[in-house]
Amino acid sequence: MTVSPASHLQDHVAIVTGAGSGIGRATAIALARAGARVLGVGRRAEALRRTAAHHPGITALPADITSAGAPQAVIEAATDRWGRLDVLVNNAGATAVMPLADTDAARVADLLALNVTAPSLLAHAALPHLRAGRGTIINISSTYGHCPLPGAAHYAATKAALEQLTRSWALELATDGIRVNALAPGPTESEALTAAGLPDGVVEQIKQDEAARIPLGRRGTPEEVAAWIVHLAGPAAAWITGQILTIDGGLELTSG
Structure with missing residues (x-):
C-alpha cells in the first residue's frame, strides 16, 4: 500500500516539548x-492552547519538564491516552547570553537542567514504549x-552535550530498532531571544547581525x-x- 506524504505518520503518537x-x-x-x-x-498553558487550536490532532499538556517526576508524567500522559509512543521530539531548551565574566552556578545549572537533563530523563521514561x-x-x-x-x-556546551548523547544513544539503542538523530538549526525566528531576557532593541540587532552572517542571507x-x-x-x-543534520543557511561554513 502506498502511503501519501500527508498521512505517512497515521496513527503514530508523538511528544513535542517546547510546543x-x-x-x-x-x-x-x-x-x-502528517497523521x-x-x-x-x-510551561505556558495559553501558548499551548494556541498551538492545539491549529489542528485537532494536537493535545496540550502544560508541564515544567525540569520539575521532579515531570518526564515520567509526560510520557505516561501520552501512553495512557493513546496506548503507544512512536516519536519523542526533545525541542524545549533555553538560550543564555553568559560571558565567562558573568557566569554563575545557578544559571549554568538551569541551562543543564533544561537542555540536557530533561531530554535525558524524557528519553529514559520513553524507552520501554x-x-x-x-x-x-529527535533531539x-x-x-x-x-x-x-x-x-x-x-x-x-549544552547543545554539544545533546549532540554527543544523540550519537551515543543511536549506537546503544540500534539493536532495539530505535533511531536517534538530531536537528541543528541555525538562527530561526522564535521567541528564544526575548525569552532570554534581552531588550527588544538588542534582539532586533542580533537578528540583523545573524542574517548578515548567514550565506543564504x-x-x-x-x-x-x-x-x-x-x-x-x-x-x-x-x-x-546517529546523525546531526544542520539546517542553517550555510552558517556553520563560516564558523570554523
Missing part, C-alpha cells in the same frame, strides 16, 4: 498534519552545538525546521540514525 511557540509549535502542527496524534508540552514500537528520538540542537559561540559558551523559519523533523520521524528515514 508553545517557534520550532516546537511548527513541529506539533506538521506532525499532526500523528501529538502531545504538545510546555519506543522499544515496543521501534520508535525514534533539537543548534549550529552552535558544534561551532563556537563566544559570549554564550555554556548554551553551546536570512534567518530560518520554524516551518523549515519542522519539515525535516517530520521527515526524520517517518519511514523514508528508516536507515538514518
